[in-house]
Amino acid sequence: MVEQVWWKFLGFIVLLNDFTTYFSILLGRCALLSFPILIFVIIMRKIFLKKKIFLKGLMWGLFLLVPFMGKLNLFYDNTWMRKSFMWWNDICMIYWWVRYGYILCILLYLVYIVQRYRKVWKQIKVMEKGNICGQRILISEIMITPFAVGLFRAKIIIPRILLEKFEFEELKLILLHEKIHIRLGHLWFYLLWDIIRILLWPNLFLTLCMKDFKEDMEDICDRITIRRSGGSANEYGELLIKSIKILREEAFESVTTFAGERCYRDTKQRIIKIADYKAYKPKYARILCVFCFITLAGLLLMIEKNSLPRYIEENNMVLINRDKETKILEDSETLRKAIFVDGKSVYIDRKTMDLVLLQYEIKETEFWLLFGGYTKLPGFGGKGNLVYINYTGQENVLKISYDNSDKYLSTMIFKMM
16 A cells, blocks of 8 residues: 555656656747747837737737747757757756746746735625616725726726716716727736736746736727717817826826726827827728737647647667666667567567667677657657566567556646646
8 A cells, every 4th residue: 555655656756747847848948939029029019010009909919829839840950949949958857946946936926816816806896886877887995997807707897986976978988998898808818918927937028018918908999999989089088087187186196097007108198099099990900800810820720730749659669788788779660570569568579589689789688678658859758668578588479568657647647738
């Protein structure tokens, strides 16, 4: 019983070590790749797409691809990429504290983000319920700006002061803005961005740029709200200014409405963009969104096609003598005839095996044979089976039983990761 527990514990440790090595290598590469991609997105949105509100916001979708780029063949086939990224590969495989540290930081960052979400939901649970224009809302006593929260059953939160001082039509416009956030899936996008910045935590600029990301989502929402409200951009801008004034008087600080930007400079820029509003055709905006999603899907398929497979079965075998010297027996038709393996036993055909031993100049009659296993990344694999062979007998076919590692749950889990 104790022995079984011990072996299960060792199996868990091996799986944990493989898990941390594998994912720290892949996610570390993705984090490094995210730096040039972030620079590209910032340059595009600040210079070339400055007034292209919808396209500027869609540019952030490129980061949905980054976590899937860790197994690109380019890391091994391209000399420049190999020199630029393989140092991280070596560090993770040599230093256990690096790979465990990377995963630990992911877990700590995850706990921090979850605690922030819990704090918000804890405040929401005690809020008073209300109803405006047939829409259920939650009323906040705190001087916060209206916002939407939740994924499957989104809730809209509005401070009481705005309910008391805004006219019916003004409240209707605020509700429309938050509903559009929900319908466009912005709450899901914010969650995905949190997941990306957790997985790629070494790129701290992803966290710093979250404000820019939300700003672009707000700009899109502003455009659609103005069009759907049937009012003018001036009326919408006046409502924004009125909100600022009310909240500043009550909270004695500069805040903005709807999305929650806190900086007056950002508010000013937002008003300027609203004033620059030009009517657009929804059909073209939808076509642009569909085109961008198809492009992202195509890029994802290209990444999948040009990446390493989940694992590669190892067909070569390794012979180890008593002095721990090794010989790699390369996969060939002769080797497969000499050594046949099923799920329980190894069968060695003596006549053909003699040819293999002669080919590799092996004179030992007692040795270990390592076979099976798989490769997750070049130079990094897992498991395999080891059997002891006494070749001094005279049997035509030597049969040796072994414990197949492929039947272990840890092996199956790691192969499919």
